Amino acid sequence: MQVFFAIWFGQLMSLIGSSLTGFALGVWVYQRTGSVTQLALISVSTVLPKILISPFAGAFVDRWNRRQAMLFGDTGAGLVTLAIAILFFVGKLEIWQIYLGTAVSSICSSFQWPAYLAATTQLVPKQHLSRASGLIHLSESIAQLTSPILAGVLVTTIQIQGVFLLDFITFLFALITLLFIKFPEHRTKADNQEKSSLLREILQGWTYIKTRPGLLGLTLLVAATNSLGGIVEVLATPLILSFASPAALGTVLSIGGSGMLVGTLLMSTWGGSQHLMRNVFCFLLLSGLSILSVGLKADTSLVALSAFLFFLSLPITNTSIDVIFQKKVVPDIQGRVFALMGMITESCIPVSYLLAGPLADRVFEPLLAPNGALAGNIGQLIGIGKGRGIALMFIIIGALTMAIAIIAYQYPRLRLVEKELPDAIADPATKNHHESFSE
Known part of the structure; x- marks a missing residue:
């Protein structure tokens, strides 16, 4: 350490x-x-x-x-x-x-x-x-x-x-x-063999994920929640500014950042539950609930509390996912697997960025305008006017996030990935003390 x-x-x-x-x-x-x-x-x-x-x-x-x-x-x-x-x-x-x-x-x-x-x-x-x-x-x-x-x-x-x-x-x-x-020397199985083509090595990384349903399910879970999170990221500022001042927006963002700091400090000191998938499911539910609550009422205090809880959950969820992959992936191909996972889970984010604005401006905001189609029913619960269409989007995204977590929990290969898939790494403390180190 x-x-x-x-x-x-x-x-x-x-x-x-x-x-x-x-x-x-x-x-x-x-x-x-x-x-x-x-x-x-x-x-x-x-x-x-x-x-x-x-x-x-x-x-x-x-x-x-x-x-x-x-x-x-x-x-x-x-x-x-x-x-x-x-x-x-x-x-x-x-x-x-x-x-x-x-x-x-x-x-x-x-x-x-x-x-x-x-x-x-x-x-x-x-x-x-x-x-x-x-x-x-x-x-x-x-x-x-x-x-x-x-x-x-x-x-x-x-x-x-x-x-x-x-x-x-x-x-x-x-x-x-x-x-x-000094770093421990990294040796691959192919050190003394002819290296395969770059494309074949990339496919090996994908095959490693694909043939382990628990890891594939975890990758798809992250991709699905990232796609929803991208919309939240784009629309959070206009939603808050629809009922609060720029100074209040800055305060909310600072409170959210402090939540992330608390979450990372918890993981770096406490380490989280030994059941990492339990961390993932529980804090995904908390993330979804936090997003949903932002849309319920145009209240700065409620949004600040929700932001704190949302950002608190992010590092705990992400750290747990990182550690599962670090433990379950053979060191020889970790670079490929981590890179592929990053590509899959982040590829949907630009699409979310592009969809967020049109969905808000052309679909949801008109629905909750003073004379909108939903003003007489849903509008009576969450309000009407500027920003309330975005608020409805937050409610839907929060509910979808929780639904995704619940559905994912029903998949046993994902829920039991820590038990069913053996650890692929050895503890460095138990390795041969004569292992050579690179200068």
Whole structure:
């Protein structure tokens, strides 16, 4: 855990730096163009390349040393930041270059993330995987909470070029951490054999998931809930602003972020229930209930409580899922499996982003307008007017999330995946103490 903690701290610094730059670039793009669409395209250029490249990145991660893959990802992202900073300093930075740089960073992340998860399996004893995964999600929570505040202060004090420099320093810190910490050497069964084609290795990762119904069911469960969560992510801001001020929106988001922080701290210290699937089902139900309750009444206190509980449940659910895969997937192909799982579970999110607006504007908002088709019945319960159509969407999405969790629980291969599927990893503490380590 001490070795893992050192790596985790380096990655935390890098993540905070990247989040600062992302926030600063978003402000710069919006101030320069005044276009929400231009701003949204940054998110698209972040998500799509990672989805497309992940299967290939996972195969390379399994071929390479885990540290090499992490070094590749961090170095690539650091060089992108340096290139954008140079273009900014010489006054040549254009919007399309930001999209390109974001896409390249996304590709680098598709190598770094599965390597990070696979390296964790090598470094951390099985009984501490929940805590280690909790720490990984804790770093995301810290970045989410601190980066907007820090970036807002830094942009006005040291300006955007100072943010670029600070981000590059955090990348160097992460690289130095990786270079000076020893990793257990990663050996694959094919080390002394001719390597198969890249496509065949990718298919091996898919076959591993497909032939284990519990893991396939878990992947599809995450994909289904992610697709609903993408709609919630897009519509939360307009829903809250329909009855509350921007300041109240900021307060609600901060309370939600504190819920995520509490959830990650719980997992990184307590580790959660030993029955990981119980965590998944219970906290998915809590997530659905939280989403549903947001739509019941235009009340800031209710929304704040729901946001806290929703974000509290996220890291507990995600950490439990990560640990199940870390325990049940053979280390030789973890890179491929983690990358494929990420591709499958995230591929539906851009579709949700695209559907959310039209569904709200053209379908649900008119239904609960003062003279809408549902104003005389459902409108009497949850209200009518601006934002109440989105509120109805939240109620439906929350109910669907709970229904998905209940239906998934009925599938025994998924419910019993921890018992039926044997652990595929050995505890590092029980390995031969003469195992060689890479320099």
